[in-house]
Amino acid sequence: MSLLDARLVAERGAFRLDIGLRIEPGETVALLGPNGAGKTTALRALAGLTPLSGGHLTLGGEDLRGTPTERRPIGVVFQDYLLFPHLSARDNVAFGPRRHGLDRRAAHAVADRWLDRVGLAEHGRRKPRQLSGGQAQRVALARALAVDPVLLLLDEPLAALDARTRLETRGELRRHLAEHPGATLIVTHDPLDALVLADRLVIVEHGRVVQEGDAATITARPRTDYVARLVGLNLYRGRGGGHTVELSDGFVLTSTDIVHGDAFVAFPPAAVALHPHQPDGSPRNTWPAVLADVQQHGDSLRVRLDGPISVAADITPAAAAQMGLTPGQELWVAVKAAETRAYPASG
Structure with missing residues (x-):
C-alpha cells in the first residue's frame, strides 16, 4: 500500500x-x-x-x-x-x-x-x-x-x-x-x-x-x-491509418510511426520550417498558412500560423528578417515525417 x-x-x-x-x-x-x-x-x-x-x-x-x-x-x-x-x-x-x-x-x-x-x-x-x-x-x-x-x-x-x-x-x-x-x-x-x-x-x-x-x-x-502547451509541443488528435493521422477536418499528417485508431500526433515548434513558396524535396507534411503572430521566445522567435491547422514554429531572428515576416503574410509550412511522433490516444 x-x-x-x-x-x-x-x-x-x-x-x-x-x-x-x-x-x-x-x-x-x-x-x-x-x-x-x-x-x-x-x-x-x-x-x-x-x-x-x-x-x-x-x-x-x-x-x-x-x-x-x-x-x-x-x-x-x-x-x-x-x-x-x-x-x-x-x-x-x-x-x-x-x-x-x-x-x-x-x-x-x-x-x-x-x-x-x-x-x-x-x-x-x-x-x-x-x-x-x-x-x-x-x-x-x-x-x-x-x-x-x-x-x-x-x-x-x-x-x-x-x-x-x-x-x-x-x-x-x-x-x-x-x-x-x-x-x-x-x-x-x-x-x-x-x-x-x-x-x-x-x-x-x-x-x-x-x-x-x-x-x-x-x-x-x-x-x-x-499538457502540450506545458511541454511546448504542437498536438493534434485524429484517426490513425498506419503512417498517417487524419484530423477531424480531413487534414492529414504523416509520421514515421505506425498508429491505428484514435491517435495523437505531436511535434515541437523547432521542427516546423517556413518557406516563402511551396517547398520541393523530402518533407511529407506541407501546407499553406498565414502568419498570425510573432513573439520573442528565449533566443528565438515563436511564430503562430493559421491555416488548415494552427501551428507554432520557432525560428531565428535572422531567418525572420530574411523572410521579412509580417502578420498576414502567406507562407508555406513544412514538417518532416521523421520529426513527428504519433501514438494511441488511449492507454
Missing part, C-alpha cells in the same frame, strides 16, 4: 473535484494544472481544510477522514508562507513542536536544528519582515518539517520569489525534499518547478486527472492541449 492513498471527492459550488492520488515513501509528486483545475482544493482536502464529500484518504494506513486538521501528521507550506509576523523565525519553527507537546526548551532545540539545516542558524531571532523572500520560504519549510510530517504539502512554494532567488531556492528545496522520508505533494502551475522537484507529475484539468507519469513520459506523449 502507498504511504498516501487517496481518492479526493469534494464540492465547491458548481465545481466538483474527483481525483486519485498515491504517493510512496520518499517520493515527491507534483500536481499540475491550469487555474481553476482543482489543485488547491486537493491540497486543502488533504490538509483537512476542505471537507470531502466522498472517496477515501489514508496516510500510513490510517484513515484521516475524521481527523481534525491540527491532528493530521501533515506539514504545509502555503504560497505566501503565512509565517506568524509577531514571532521570530525560531519561534515560528518551534510552534509546531510546541503544539505537539514539547516544552519550550525542547521545541527550541528542534527549531535550532532545522534552521541550521536550511542555512538560517544566524537568523533565528529575526521577525518575518526582516527576512528576504528566500529566507522566509526556508523558514516556512523548516516549520513544516519540524513536526516530522508523514505528508508534506507545498502550495506554489516558489511563486512569491523573484527569478534569481527562485533559481537558488529551487536547488535548495530539491535537496531538502530528497532527504524527506515521507510523502511530498507540490501544487504548482510552473512546469520547471515540477520537472526539477518532482519524481512524478499528475496533471489535473476541470477537477479530473488527465495524465500522470514521470517527466519523460509526460513530455514525450502529451494527451491534452494544456
Whole structure:
C-alpha cells in the first residue's frame, strides 16, 4: 500500500473535484494544472481544510477522514508562507513542536536544528519582515518539517520569489525534499518547478486527472492541449491509418510511426520550417498558412500560423528578417515525417 492513498471527492459550488492520488515513501509528486483545475482544493482536502464529500484518504494506513486538521501528521507550506509576523523565525519553527507537546526548551532545540539545516542558524531571532523572500520560504519549510510530517504539502512554494532567488531556492528545496522520508505533494502551475522537484507529475484539468507519469513520459506523449502547451509541443488528435493521422477536418499528417485508431500526433515548434513558396524535396507534411503572430521566445522567435491547422514554429531572428515576416503574410509550412511522433490516444 502507498504511504498516501487517496481518492479526493469534494464540492465547491458548481465545481466538483474527483481525483486519485498515491504517493510512496520518499517520493515527491507534483500536481499540475491550469487555474481553476482543482489543485488547491486537493491540497486543502488533504490538509483537512476542505471537507470531502466522498472517496477515501489514508496516510500510513490510517484513515484521516475524521481527523481534525491540527491532528493530521501533515506539514504545509502555503504560497505566501503565512509565517506568524509577531514571532521570530525560531519561534515560528518551534510552534509546531510546541503544539505537539514539547516544552519550550525542547521545541527550541528542534527549531535550532532545522534552521541550521536550511542555512538560517544566524537568523533565528529575526521577525518575518526582516527576512528576504528566500529566507522566509526556508523558514516556512523548516516549520513544516519540524513536526516530522508523514505528508508534506507545498502550495506554489516558489511563486512569491523573484527569478534569481527562485533559481537558488529551487536547488535548495530539491535537496531538502530528497532527504524527506515521507510523502511530498507540490501544487504548482510552473512546469520547471515540477520537472526539477518532482519524481512524478499528475496533471489535473476541470477537477479530473488527465495524465500522470514521470517527466519523460509526460513530455514525450502529451494527451491534452494544456499538457502540450506545458511541454511546448504542437498536438493534434485524429484517426490513425498506419503512417498517417487524419484530423477531424480531413487534414492529414504523416509520421514515421505506425498508429491505428484514435491517435495523437505531436511535434515541437523547432521542427516546423517556413518557406516563402511551396517547398520541393523530402518533407511529407506541407501546407499553406498565414502568419498570425510573432513573439520573442528565449533566443528565438515563436511564430503562430493559421491555416488548415494552427501551428507554432520557432525560428531565428535572422531567418525572420530574411523572410521579412509580417502578420498576414502567406507562407508555406513544412514538417518532416521523421520529426513527428504519433501514438494511441488511449492507454
